[in-house]
Amino acid sequence: MKTLFLFEFKKLLKQKTIWFLVAVTMIAILVLYGFQSVMTATTRQQMLDQYDFLIHLNLESIEGYAHEQEQAIEADDEAWLEEAKIMENNAHQGYEKRLRIKEDYQAGDxxxxxxxxxxxxxxxxxxxxxxxxxxxxxxxxxxxxxxxxxxxxxxxxxxxxxxxxxxxxxxxxxxxxxxxxxxxxxxxxxxxxxxxxSTKGVYYLYQLIQNLYLPAVILIGCFIFGNTFSSEMQEKTKKIRFHQVLPFEQGRLLIAKFSAGYLALFLYVIVMITLPLIMATVVDHFGSLDYPVLVYDGYTTDVMADNQNLDTFHFITLKTYFSKAFLLAITSSLLIYGLYYFFSQWSREPILTALLTGITCYLGLLIPAPYNPFQYLKIDQVITQEIQLQTWNTAFNFTTGILLTFLIGLLFVLANYKFFKRKCDR
Structure with a gap:
């Protein structure tokens, strides 16, 4: 079994198409980070422009109150003069304060x-x-x-x-x-x-995860590594169907192919997680794993207008957030890969298989049921419990997501095994 697994895994690594697709996705990550860098720099400059505008207003106020003092002296109005001096002093303090804050902001303080x-x-x-x-x-x-x-x-x-x-x-x-x-x-x-x-390492990775990055990477990884059967079944390739002629029990062969593809997928996901983290850390800084992430404690009443005043919340650190996100990513990868592999036994075209899997996941995201495993692909909303507020259902929780995606993933694995055995016995 070990020999067969290693054979299938090495066979995957020898395919030039796989390495080409991996390189393309890595380049895409570089492009995404470039876009993030541009948006971060633009927003930071907008912030500095706000400081400059407010500082300019302070300078205009200082000049205006200085002119008022001259007018007060000419009018011999002591009360007006005193008021103008106080206002000029306040404007000076505001100017110095905002100038100092701008300098601190530029220095990262x-x-x-x-x-x-x-x-x-x-x-x-x-x-x-x-x-x-x-x-x-x-x-x-x-x-x-x-x-x-x-x-x-x-x-x-x-x-x-x-x-x-x-x-x-x-x-x-x-x-x-x-x-x-x-x-x-x-x-x-x-x-x-x-x-x-942000262009900092863990902050950038956090924002990626907020935007369904992990499910997208898993689906792309399935497209790259999950076609161990469909690639051999394409009639236009005129290849020998090795899974039908190898002197191995067919169930063992399926397990070897499935495991080799899943290991490759798992390593690919790890690479696609660490790549933006390392890249952002090299370009900027690592960031802080103690950064607070908002978690909703759920609704208090059935009236949202009241809940905004009554509902409570707490924070978890990015360290805790990432650990939960990676656990959900592991179980979600088994779910998506099992589904993809099931479709690949019916479809001879990897693109069609990817489309069927993607459409199934998308449709699953539209059904707000707590025992719908595809709802837990919304990893950020599950961890922060925002999904409970959106669906008004407290049955959604992290533990349910882990168990459900893992068990349904195992069911897909079993279905793949049964279906493949039945095809081979024909």
């Missing part, structure tokens, strides 16, 4: 910036004062939950001296949550100020 944002947000975190930060239009206010979560996140960053993501917002740098539902121009403005970017 965010302590004063975070403290200013905490001071600004403090008035909004009380759920019973009825106030909220307005976005775009006066009747579209940021939810109290978002205010509280953002305030707690900044406290954590400040206390643990962790660098934040880059955002285009001087005042708040809000953490986007599931409790806000803006429309029109307000929605566009909200996305603009809450979009976060």
């Amino acid at each position: 965010f302590e004063q910036m975070l403290q200013n944002q905490l001071d600004f947000l403090e008035v909004y975190i009380d759920p019973y004062n009825g106030s909220g930060y307005s976005i775009g239009e006066q009747d579209q206010l940021v939810s109290n939950f978002t205010h509280r979560a953002t305030y707690a996140e900044k406290q954590y960053l400040l206390e643990n001296q962790i660098d934040p993501f880059v955002q285009n917002d001087y005042y708040t740098m809000f953490l986007s949550t599931a409790y806000d539902d803006f429309t029109g121009i307000a929605q566009e403005h909200w996305q603009e100020i809450t979009n976060r970017y």
